[in-house]
Amino acid sequence: MATIKEVAKKANVSVSVVSKSFNNYKDVKEETRQRIFAVAKELDYSPNINAKNLSSKKRMTIGLISSGVLNDNVKDSNAFDIFKGVYRAVADSRFDLSINLIDSKRQTQQSYVQYCRERNIGGAILQGIRTDDQYYKELIDTSLPCVVLDIMNESDNGMIGSVSIDNAKAAREIAGYLLQRNHRDIVVIAGTPETYVNKERIKGVEEALQSCGLELEGLTVLEADFSEEQAYLLAKKYLQEQQPTAFLCFSDLMAIGVMKAVKEAGLKIPEDISVTGFDDLVFCSYTEPALTTIRQDFIEIGKNAAQLLQAIKENNAVKQHIWIEHQLMERDSVKTLAN
Amino acid sequence: MATIKEVAKKANVSVSVVSKSFNNYKDVKEETRQRIFAVAKELDYSPNINAKNLSSKKRMTIGLISSGVLNDNVKDSNAFDIFKGVYRAVADSRFDLSINLIDSKRQTQQSYVQYCRERNIGGAILQGIRTDDQYYKELIDTSLPCVVLDIMNESDNGMIGSVSIDNAKAAREIAGYLLQRNHRDIVVIAGTPETYVNKERIKGVEEALQSCGLELEGLTVLEADFSEEQAYLLAKKYLQEQQPTAFLCFSDLMAIGVMKAVKEAGLKIPEDISVTGFDDLVFCSYTEPALTTIRQDFIEIGKNAAQLLQAIKENNAVKQHIWIEHQLMERDSVKTLAN
DNA sequence: GCTTTTTCTGAAAGAGCTTCCAATCAGCAA
DNA sequence: TTGCTGATTGGAAGCTCTTTCAGAAAAAGC
Incomplete structure (x- = not known):
């Protein structure tokens, strides 16, 4: 895999210009940018995520912390649908996704906060977590942007959103x-x-x-x-x-x-x-x-969670709670009784 | 979050000792190691994954590439179970997991290879992929350790494993x-x-x-x-x-x-x-x-895939294909006919 | 006491990228 | 020609960790 250096050299520019081109800085001439992209393509280059995360102070990865899914007896696939929704929304953005499944039994030794910090996670979506979870409060207090599902958070520092049906x-x-x-x-x-x-x-x-x-x-x-x-x-x-x-x-x-x-x-x-x-x-x-x-609609819930999280991160969340539409599915298990 | 430097300073050792302690080097006295761990805990330190991946040539993250799950009509949760199995096995190891879901429709522009390289992924598990997938061969050829599910690979360079039921x-x-x-x-x-x-x-x-x-x-x-x-x-x-x-x-x-x-x-x-x-x-x-x-048993399949992948990475895979036991579930949809 | 062996040090060289600051170079007014 | 401005580009420090290496210090062996 080519590195930024090789691209720079081949395109006859400095490393910083290449970096800027890839990060949509305005101060690089369009012509140069195009030339760089061409070279990058030719060399099959794309920026290394680890290096990127390490050097930039911006947090580009968001975490999905999901509790309970690893338990053996879990038959429902809600978590998976939520996961899909989140994944899609995140894939459409410039963020990366890191998933952390936790078992209610053998709780990881690691706190969520630690998990997030070591991975440079800039925001988290919490699923299946309960308010009495030992690490929940810790995370909420940390001023890391969070979106919680199926929980309504009261301690509002502007960094916590939530989404659920009504x-x-x-x-x-x-x-x-x-x-x-x-x-x-x-x-x-x-x-x-x-x-x-x-x-x-x-x-x-x-x-x-x-x-x-x-x-x-x-x-x-x-x-x-x-x-x-x-x-x-x-x-x-x-x-x-x-x-x-x-x-x-x-x-x-x-x-x-x-x-x-x-x-x-x-x-x-x-x-x-x-x-x-x-x-x-x-x-x-x-x-x-x-x-x-x-x-x-769990997929929709996941999607909205991811979008809300991004809005919160960028400080333009209009509302802190998003209601997702539900739907009554009328099938055959209810009988109309005589009056 | 504390850095390795702060831990070193507080524990009165040099940075390299701390690093070695965390990476199981043999040339650090057990006593020192414990002291360092204690300090690390106290400072709430754990190594930054990005920095670690960036600097070490070893690839500590493995990728799970899963095709088809994002399609709208998918009702089965096999993929999720496989995912759980992989997750568990990976969580028990010192590897990290990166998940890449792809839609059969809007294929990502990115090839798997590119995906893996930019994330420094050292091995991949492929699920739901077909041999005629445009990127499949590319990945197989790349000598990146891979484990494929429900596919039997012939071009054997010792880097490809597979797991499925018989x-x-x-x-x-x-x-x-x-x-x-x-x-x-x-x-x-x-x-x-x-x-x-x-x-x-x-x-x-x-x-x-x-x-x-x-x-x-x-x-x-x-x-x-x-x-x-x-x-x-x-x-x-x-x-x-x-x-x-x-x-x-x-x-x-x-x-x-x-x-x-x-x-x-x-x-x-x-x-x-x-x-x-x-x-x-x-x-x-x-x-x-x-x-x-x-x-x-999809969970078992996922688990074995992850373990096989690690074995391949470490060059001690005994077999290239693992058969998982299946089981006939006798229920009520078959009648015994009169002879 | 002297040689090994074990443990530790400090420094240096990356890994690949971002980003601040300085430098260059037009074009244009004075 | 000089000075200035704005648009581009280059340089270098920094992000945090791993690895290596030469050698120092401490512990162990005889």
Whole structure:
């Protein structure tokens, strides 16, 4: 691989001119720039990223820190879609991407901050992180531009952005969908209670109930920690005593668990019991019956996160939080009840 | 972030000792090394990766080049699992990982070689790449250590490894599974014919047929390009004229397409027609009926690829090709026919 | 006490690029 | 011709680390 020196020599200019040409400095004559590009192409040259990062104080690489994906039991591919979205947005820019997957179990010894610093990372996107993560606060405090997903950050120093769907609204919609179809005995299979998304979704369900003039006390909420297995167990146990008209699940995975329990109880979906999910993972359209759920566009979320991060870095972020549109995917797991 | 100099000063040693400590040189006393580590920890120091890559001639970062994942219609998560496997193996080593996703459509202008060189990448794992890819040969020729997935490389300069399951054997097994259950009218839904895996799988099916004393002429092979939609269309058309006892599909996605066509034709699975898949994507156990298929352990594949690559780099690769075990997942989509 | 061996030092030479500052060279007004 | 200005270009320091090397210091062996 040719170096900048060789290009400079062959083009009869100094190294600095070549560097400037490649970095869009205005003070190099267009003609010269073109000549340099021609030579560069001929020599198959392109700037070495390590050297570039090392010498420039500007941070050109952004990090994607993603927690939980490495766990063995992870079946959903949200993280991957987010990853794709981020990747695309970053690929279209002049930034480079560095990915850091962490396992909730064997936490890396390294803090995120350290990770970022040693790689010269100028901004990070955090996925699957929880606010009680030991390193989270450390990173937020560091004034490194960050975008967090599915978390709403309050300590605002202008360097933290976030993106997510409007979880409360989505929950309101799907609860409303059920209520409209005359379901009154709904049990909510919720996720981890401390979680931002969970709180929002609960809020949404309650709002939907209230706007129908229903009281909240009647609402049964089972906390299944976003786990298929947990949801299965909880639903199974619940069904031994009672039979609601619908299960409203805060994730597709939990919905799958619930469906299994329902079927095992000898009940039919949606004839006997309706079930709804949340997320719209790929397999939702392949279940029997196909699952009615809320679609989150994870690719879009990733893309927006990357763009927001860049905006923050360049100090022209208009808003600190971006809401991504969700969509209710109406399929076959909900029955309209007689009034 | 502290630099190596500050650590050296605070630990009362010279810079070179610190460097050596971090790079496992033997000529530094264990006691000193520990002292240095302590100081490093105290100062929150860890070597700057860019500087390290720049200065050392050793290439410490390996690249994962993955084609096709960015396409919009991609539903499978094989790539992600492979990615996870690679990531884990790399994280356990002292290497760093750089990921390069490419879209089959808008091919990056950059060749893989260029990508690798400008990032100082010392070895690459190629996933989803086809041998007729314009940049593939270029990379192979470059004597950069490479591990390719689902491709068998012939031009062996000792720098190319590969890992995959034994596709022929797997196909033999699943075909045998069908034959044992007295299926004689089997139509194969194959993938892209030029593809290595496809050829192997065809071979496997043929072998199974032969070992049952059956002739190959009777075998119908429909080429669906590994696409769910194509498979659906082809199966639908085929069913208008004939009704085989089983569809043997070379991917789960195609199996899904076929199942849809079968159901639409008013036929039941497995009572009227049996269907088998290949890969064992997550949703295979959620379909109705659950799909009998061949499980590929993509995480394991990724892990082995990374390990093989490191072995090749260090010149102690025992074998150039690693076979990963597959597994026949017996579920509910195949019926045993009366003899 | 003397020779080996082990450990450490300091300096220097990069690795390939960015960027500040100085130098050059037009063209043009004085 | 001289002086000045703005557009270009060149030089050199600096980013942080690795590696090598000659030799010094300390520890170990006999």
